[in-house]
Amino acid sequence: xxxxxxxxxxxxxxxxxxxxxxxxxxxxxxDYFIWYKQESGKGPQFIIDIRSNMDKRQGQRVxxxxxxxxxxxxxxxxxxxxxxxxxxxxxxxxxxxxPLVFGKGxxxxxxx
Amino acid sequence: xxxxxxxxxxxxxxTGQSMTLLCAQDMNHEYMYWYRQDPGMGLRxxxxxxxxxxxxxxxxxxxxxxxxxxxxxxxxGLESAAxxxxxxxxxxxxxxxxxATQYFGPGxxxxxx
Numbered sequence: 001x002x003x004x005x006x007x008x009x010x011x012x013x014x015x016x017x018x019x020x021x022x023x024x025x026x027x028x029x030x031d032y033f034i035w036y037k038q039e040s041g042k043g044p045q046f047i048i049d050i051r052s053n054m055d056k057r058q059g060q061r062v063x064x065x066x067x068x069x070x071x072x073x074x075x076x077x078x079x080x081x082x083x084x085x086x087x088x089x090x091x092x093x094x095x096x097x098x099p100l101v102f103g104k105g106x107x108x109x110x111x112x
Numbered sequence: 113x114x115x116x117x118x119x120x121x122x123x124x125x126x127t128g129q130s131m132t133l134l135c136a137q138d139m140n141h142e143y144m145y146w147y148r149q150d151p152g153m154g155l156r157x158x159x160x161x162x163x164x165x166x167x168x169x170x171x172x173x174x175x176x177x178x179x180x181x182x183x184x185x186x187x188x189g190l191e192s193a194a195x196x197x198x199x200x201x202x203x204x205x206x207x208x209x210x211x212a213t214q215y216f217g218p219g220x221x222x223x224x225x
Binding site for chain 1: 116145152153154155157160162170202204211212213214215216217218219
């Protein structure tokens with residue numbers, strides 16, 4: 001099995017419930033934020049992004065909220081499904097050319 | 113459109129052996145990156161490239177070398193593998209303009225005995 005993320009914080013939710021995954025970012029000058037999903041044995045997969053001039057963005061079953069005052073980012077997943085079980089992590093971009101800074105991640109476990 | 117591909121998927125090396133990991137992308141992206149991912153450590157940047165013929169060090173560059181001879185390829189080399197380099201290696205790429213989102217390959221699991 002996949003050993004990446006062995007000691008990550010875990011969020012367990014019932015199938016059908018909504019999930020909220022939180023991320024605290026480090027730099028108030030970051031202008032772009034991204035959420036990734038990483039399933040066991042796979043590479044990180046882009047979910048949704050948001051620019052710093054927005055405070056909310058919605059996708060299919062996912063919403064990202066940005067609170068610049070407290071440097072906090074959240075990912076909301078509606079009607080969580082077993083296929084949503086994965087490690088989720090946020091990334092921040094300080095400026096256009098600098099590499100992304102990644103958070104450590106949260107493991108989402110969906111209980112059927 | 114295959115996106116980002118990595119070769120090989122798995123490899124076992126003995127201490128002191130050398131190898132090269134290949135990353136290829138068909139999206140005409142300018143930027144390419146090599147990361148390693150270890151339990152509890154998240155993604156750590158090894159080296160990156162902002163264009164053909166250019167490379168730069170990331171957070172954990174020691175023991176690795178890279179080359180970007182062609183825009184679509186980014187090679188990661190281990191000259192003398194050590195057990196501490198046992199990890200899962202991911203390559204990523206992104207375009208020059210429009211987004212900072214990086215797109216990742218499927219990873220290479222490397223074990224150094």
